[in-house]
Amino acid sequence: MAKRVIDCRGLSCPRPVVETKKAMEAFPDAEIEVLLNDEIACENVSRLAAGRHWTVVAVTREGEDIQLLLRSENAEAGEPAPEALSDEEAFLVYCPSDKLGRGDDKLGEILMQSFIKSLVDMPPLPKRIVFLNSGVRLATEGSAVLDTLRYFEEQGVEIFSCGTCLDFFGLKEQLRVGNATNMFEIITALRSFDRVVQP
Known part of the structure; x- marks a missing residue:
């Protein structure tokens, strides 16, 4: 061997x-x-x-x-290795915050960045990523994961940020990847996917 x-x-x-x-x-x-x-x-x-x-x-x-x-x-045992997840399996990643977990905010930011970047190495990629509340900061100017999100978009991943949230934080003009969306589309997306992953 x-x-x-x-x-x-x-x-x-x-x-x-x-x-x-x-x-x-x-x-x-x-x-x-x-x-x-x-x-x-x-x-x-x-x-x-x-x-x-x-x-x-x-x-x-x-x-x-x-x-x-x-x-x-x-x-x-001379058996074939178990098959990996199908590339056709579609799931949505829902990020309602720019931080992962509760406690120290700086650590939460580091963990969320690590989560987003780690998705690249764990195919299949999500079909769609939705950012809500402070999560929209991840798709705007200055985000540490912009390059990763742009890579996702190049691979066909749909990226949406809540328009109301962008307005609330004054970030609408700073959206750098994906498109703004509304609550109707967010709810429709959450109901239409078999799997929703929330970090």
């Missing part, structure tokens, strides 16, 4: 998990050695492995460095 090594040392959350997931999908029959230097990343990658029917064969620690050796349970 071939072995693949991916070096995730120094990568911030959730990059170690994302890179490991990519390797699992690209090399379903290989052993994957994941290099880490963070215990939380080690726990996160181990949970990813368990959830995708991969076994943590060995964990080696040398100083701050951690080596995780992963092997697919399906490969061990």
Whole structure:
């Protein structure tokens, strides 16, 4: 069995998990050695492995460095890897805030930016993203995720921001990606998609 090594040392959350997931999908029959230097990343990658029917064969620690050796349970049994989500599966991402979670606002902003950027690495992409309330700030001038949202739009993702919210915050002229929308269209979208993801 071939072995693949991916070096995730120094990568911030959730990059170690994302890179490991990519390797699992690209090399379903290989052993994957994941290099880490963070215990939380080690726990996160181990949970990813368990959830995708991969076994943590060995964990080696040398100083701050951690080596995780992963092997697919399906490969061990001679079975094909489980299929990934269909690219045809359509879902909507609903962002009613520019922050994720409650507590420290600065941390909430960092987490929301991480959420939006991580969607790129977890296909399929959403069919539509709707921003409401302070969430509209993510699609306006100065947003740290504008480049990511522009990439989504180039890939055919529809991006809408609440027009009333843009007016309330004085941001209508600063909308830089997607289009303004209204509550009727927002409610229609929320009712028409089988899956709505709210960070």
